[in-house]
Amino acid sequence: MRTHTLIMPLDMHLHLRDGAMLEAIAPLSSYSFSGAVIMPNLVPPITNKQSLEAYKSRIRSATNRRINDDDSDEFELMDMDYFEPLMTLFYQNYSREFLEDICDDIFAIKLYPAGITTNSDGGVESFEIEQMRETLEAMSELSIPLLVHGESDGFVMDREAEFMSIYEMLALSFPDLKIVMEHITTKAAVQMLDRYKNLYATITVHHLLITLDDVAGAALQPHLFCKPIAKRPEDREALREVALNAHPKVMFGSDSAPHPQHAKESCGCAAGVFTAPIALQLLCEIFDSEDKLDNLQAFVSDNAQSIHGLCPEFKEVTLKQEPFKVPESYSLVVPMYANRSIAWSIEDVL
Ligand code: NCD
Numbered sequence: 001m002r003t004h005t006l007i008m009p010l011d012m013h014l015h016l017r018d019g020a021m022l023e024a025i026a027p028l029s030s031y032s033f034s035g036a037v038i039m040p041n042l043v044p045p046i047t048n049k050q051s052l053e054a055y056k057s058r059i060r061s062a063t064n065r066r067i068n069d070d071d072s073d074e075f076e077l078m079d080m081d082y083f084e085p086l087m088t089l090f091y092q093n094y095s096r097e098f099l100e101d102i103c104d105d106i107f108a109i110k111l112y113p114a115g116i117t118t119n120s121d122g123g124v125e126s127f128e129i130e131q132m133r134e135t136l137e138a139m140s141e142l143s144i145p146l147l148v149h150g151e152s153d154g155f156v157m158d159r160e161a162e163f164m165s166i167y168e169m170l171a172l173s174f175p176d177l178k179i180v181m182e183h184i185t186t187k188a189a190v191q192m193l194d195r196y197k198n199l200y201a202t203i204t205v206h207h208l209l210i211t212l213d214d215v216a217g218a219a220l221q222p223h224l225f226c227k228p229i230a231k232r233p234e235d236r237e238a239l240r241e242v243a244l245n246a247h248p249k250v251m252f253g254s255d256s257a258p259h260p261q262h263a264k265e266s267c268g269c270a271a272g273v274f275t276a277p278i279a280l281q282l283l284c285e286i287f288d289s290e291d292k293l294d295n296l297q298a299f300v301s302d303n304a305q306s307i308h309g310l311c312p313e314f315k316e317v318t319l320k321q322e323p324f325k326v327p328e329s330y331s332l333v334v335p336m337y338a339n340r341s342i343a344w345s346i347e348d349v350l
């Protein structure tokens with residue numbers, strides 16, 4: 001049987017939520033990833049040291065447990081934590097003094113335009129450069145990366161493309177600031193990568209697989225609905241081109257964003273696709289189908305390590321080409337492709 005081993009996979013964009021949801025889903029990421037960049041869009045969002053540290057310790061206690069091999073509901077306590085939560089703050093116009101004090105405790109700061117997605121009401125109202133200058137200059141000097149949810153408030157299919165001028169303005173005004181275009185979904189965003197040296201990107205697994213047709217082309221699929229929405233076939237092609245060919249500026253970030261089943265299967269469906277427990281299996285299937293398995297290591301870990309100078313916790317994940325049936329649900333969350341079969345499964349984690 002064919003196997004493929006990934007060393008220290010990293011998820012560079014992950015929603016772990018809080019409370020019972022955190023307890024239920026965090027072990028699914030800490031089982032197969034060495035670390036993840038944790039999104040700050042809780043209610044209220046993470047905007048100070050106290051809430052950051054408290055959240056990190058709740059994540060640590062949730063991830064110090066792992067799933068038993070026999071898939072039973074019981075958790076087996078591990079002696080050591082092999083998963084690093086890379087913490088982020090929710091962007092506001094912070095003072096330099098505040099950032100100097102917190103910079104050793106955070107990996108990055110995540111910027112959301114106000115109201116553009118789940119729990120982003122306290123985000124940026126206007127991209128007035130002078131209002132943001134103190135914060136962005138300090139971030140640049142303190143080497144704090146800026147992670148951006150890049151969507152305008154325009155027509156839903158055009159929101160990401162319309163945001164490109166803001167990326168350009170930020171990249172040119174702060175040439176030493178590391179800017180990550182999060183979960184890119186368009187050819188327009190892919191083209192920005194080679195235009196500005198300080199622009200990088202994360203790409204999800206679902207945007208490598210689906211287009212708007214899969215979401216709304218036939219019966220509406222709430223579990224594939226997310227922000228940014230999946231786009232056109234040519235956009236997906238551009239994303240696959242850079243991910244599968246190990247473009248050095250793109251990193252895997254799942255944007256796995258769980259919502260309870262009732263919030264997805266309802267009028268006013270919440271945005272977010274839950275992929276954390278199936279991401280590596282799906283990536284193996286995609287890369288293998290294009291004969292690019294050798295490039296997967298760069299996409300799921302090596303690029304992020306070089307871009308950010310990370311030294312992840314050691315973990316070796318071996319996958320095998322044996323079908324994996326995606327469960328109907330994980331606790332109260334329905335994953336992408338529930339009940340479908342993926343060609344690759346996880347064999348072992350060391
Ligand atoms: C995310 C969430 O649910 O927190 N939803 C989503 O559709 N991706 C927020 C986000 O990353 O936009």
Ligand code: ZN
Pocket residue numbers: 013015039255257
């Ligand atoms: Zn997200």
